[in-house]
Amino acid sequence: MSFWQVTMRRSVRLSRTYFILGVAMSVYGTILSNILSFIPANSANSASTPIDLMNSFPILSVAILSLSALLFSLPVVMLFVYDKNNGVLEYLLSTGLDQLGIFKGYVKASLSLATYLLVFSNIFNTAIGIYLGTSLSLLTSMAVLTFAIGISEVFLVTISMMAFSSLQKTPMGANQPLGVIIGIIPMFPALVLPLVFPSHAIVIDISIAVVTLLVSLALLLSISRLILREKLLP
Amino acid sequence: MQKLELHEVSAGYGVEEVIHRISLKIIEPSIYVVLGPNGAGKTTLFRTICGILKPFSGQAKWDGVDLFNSKEARRRIAYLSHLNALPEEMTVFNALKYYADIEGGDVEHVLDLLSLSELRDRKFSSLSQGQKKRVSVGKILLRERDLYLLDEPTSNVDPKISKEIRDILIKLSKDKFVLYSSHNLYEAREIGTYLILIKDGELKFFDKIENVKTRQYRVGIKTLNDVSKLLPESKFENGYYVVTADSPREVAKIVNHLVQGGAELVELRELDNPLQEFFEE
Numbered sequence: 012m013s014f015w016q017v018t019m020r021r022s023v024r025l026s027r028t029y030f031i032l033g034v035a036m037s038v039y040g041t042i043l044s045n046i047l048s049f050i051p052a053n054s055a056n057s058a059s060t061p062i063d064l065m066n067s068f069p070i071l072s073v074a075i076l077s078l079s080a081l082l083f084s085l086p087v088v089m090l091f092v093y094d095k096n097n098g099v100l101e102y103l104l105s106t107g108l109d110q111l112g113i114f115k116g117y118v119k120a121s122l123s124l125a126t127y128l129l130v131f132s133n134i135f136n137t138a139i140g141i142y143l144g145t146s147l148s149l150l151t152s153m154a155v156l157t158f159a160i161g162i163s164e165v166f167l168v169t170i171s172m173m174a175f176s177s178l179q180k181t182p183m184g185a186n187q188p189l190g191v192i193i194g195i196i197p198m199f200p201a202l203v204l205p206l207v208f209p210s211h212a213i214v215i216d217i218s219i220a221v222v223t224l225l226v227s228l229a230l231l232l233s234i235s236r237l238i239l240r241e242k243l244l245p
Numbered sequence: 246m247q248k249l250e251l252h253e254v255s256a257g258y259g260v261e262e263v264i265h266r267i268s269l270k271i272i273e274p275s276i277y278v279v280l281g282p283n284g285a286g287k288t289t290l291f292r293t294i295c296g297i298l299k300p301f302s303g304q305a306k307w308d309g310v311d312l313f314n315s316k317e318a319r320r321r322i323a324y325l326s327h328l329n330a331l332p333e334e335m336t337v338f339n340a341l342k343y344y345a346d347i348e349g350g351d352v353e354h355v356l357d358l359l360s361l362s363e364l365r366d367r368k369f370s371s372l373s374q375g376q377k378k379r380v381s382v383g384k385i386l387l388r389e390r391d392l393y394l395l396d397e398p399t400s401n402v403d404p405k406i407s408k409e410i411r412d413i414l415i416k417l418s419k420d421k422f423v424l425y426s427s428h429n430l431y432e433a434r435e436i437g438t439y440l441i442l443i444k445d446g447e448l449k450f451f452d453k454i455e456n457v458k459t460r461q462y463r464v465g466i467k468t469l470n471d472v473s474k475l476l477p478e479s480k481f482e483n484g485y486y487v488v489t490a491d492s493p494r495e496v497a498k499i500v501n502h503l504v505q506g507g508a509e510l511v512e513l514r515e516l517d518n519p520l521q522e523f524f525e526e
Binding site for chain 1: 258259292295296297298299316317319320322323324326328329330331332333334335343344346347348384
């Protein structure tokens with residue numbers, strides 16, 4: 012079993028609460044995305060309705076499903092801090108691994124966990140949607156957007172949280188939340204802009220996801236230059 | 246011939262230089278005790294040798310290859326830090342397998358070697374300090390290396406486990422290089438062939454321990470009869486006649502003098518460790 016696979020399994024064992032919350036949130040997102048089936052047909056177009064419900068509910072649920080993926084993968088970053096404080100990262104460095112190798116292992120573990128949850132939540136969402144008669148094109152759009160936003164967001168949050176916890180002087184990992192704040196920033200335009208430009212929703216969100224992914228990848232590939240080996244010492 | 250070579254190595258953390266222009270060459274497999282007070286730079290020296298810290302200046306090389314830049318060279322080195330560095334939530338077997346999967350090695354062999362078989366399914370976090378240390382030592386024995394760096398491996402463990410660890414290292418040192426840091430002067434004398442003394446980040450002494458010269462010896466002599474007249478210069482402390490000599494040869498002369506004077510000797514013990522001076526200077 013490779014380093015990232017072991018890291019993934021260790022993360023699952025570290026805190027089951029996050030996984031339960033992640034799954035619960037994805038179920039909540041699914042319910043929210045399909046609730047529009049119960050909204051009377053004329054509500055969406057009613058002049059008295061301040062927002063376009065047909066568009067806003069799916070977009071809101073994309074955000075919730077993406078956040079559930081983030082929640083599901085957070086234990087990986089907690090494990091990173093735990094391993095740093097425990098001297099595990101120091102030992103890994105001494106065996107010949109470098110910063111990039113170590114970061115890659117945790118990022119892969121995080122993205123894999125996020126992928127598992129997104130696959131589950133999209134299958135679940137699509138199945139419920141088909142059962143309730145939600146439009147297939149809407150369900151497909153949601154699946155694409157959830158994957159794109161979810162994966163890019165998890166990538167950026169994971170790498171940011173690990174970078175912040177490595178760079179801080181005190182070894183408690185207290186700067187980790189900064190990574191979450193940075194990581195979810197791209198989600199706001201991904202949520203708001205499709206409401207403003209509904210006909211370009213997919214293009215806008217995919218573009219935001221691609222930019223976020225590229226930024227995250229650039230950060231990962233520069234990690235050896237940005238973070239010295241000594242920053243991974245306990 | 247394999248060797249560790251440090252040439253004018255200065256290293257530290259951020260902008261703070263901890264070790265200054267250290268040069269040494271190690272060519273003979275043996276145990277090298279790295280001695281120094283807290284904060285002297287022992288851990289920094291080890292981290293530099295195993296390639297974690299990049300020297301501010303100078304070079305650390307193994308077999309002529311720069312240790313910071315060569316993964317292959319670093320793979321020839323094992324580093325045991327003062328932390329256990331094992332995933333606490335895993336069982337002993339899985340914790341060792343975790344590293345074996347990353348860097349290779351034989352877990353079963355280590356479990357046998359360190360008599361850890363009965364602990365294999367115990368959670369690492371549930372072990373005693375001594376057991377944890379044994380497992381921690383186990384991880385650096387998973388596969389063969391040429392150079393072993395051990396940062397205070399016997400701190401916080403009982404004498405029995407300390408001895409077990411020392412015995413393993415003595416066995417290893419027959420054909421491997423072992424650098425062993427310690428605060429314990431008696432342990433240093435017992436286990437080490439060479440002494441590397443680090444103080445204030447500088448190399449103060451590097452030679453065979455037997456070549457350590459001391460200014461004076463304080464020796465305690467226990468006898469069955471009163472020898473105060475034979476040793477008028479001595480002080481009687483805690484059942485011992487304490488005498489001060491300039492050299493081991495002078496101690497031999499005193500003993501000879503006592504025996505010829507009819508003293509019934511029970512015990513002769515060195516009261517100060519010659520290495521003590523390094524800490525006092």
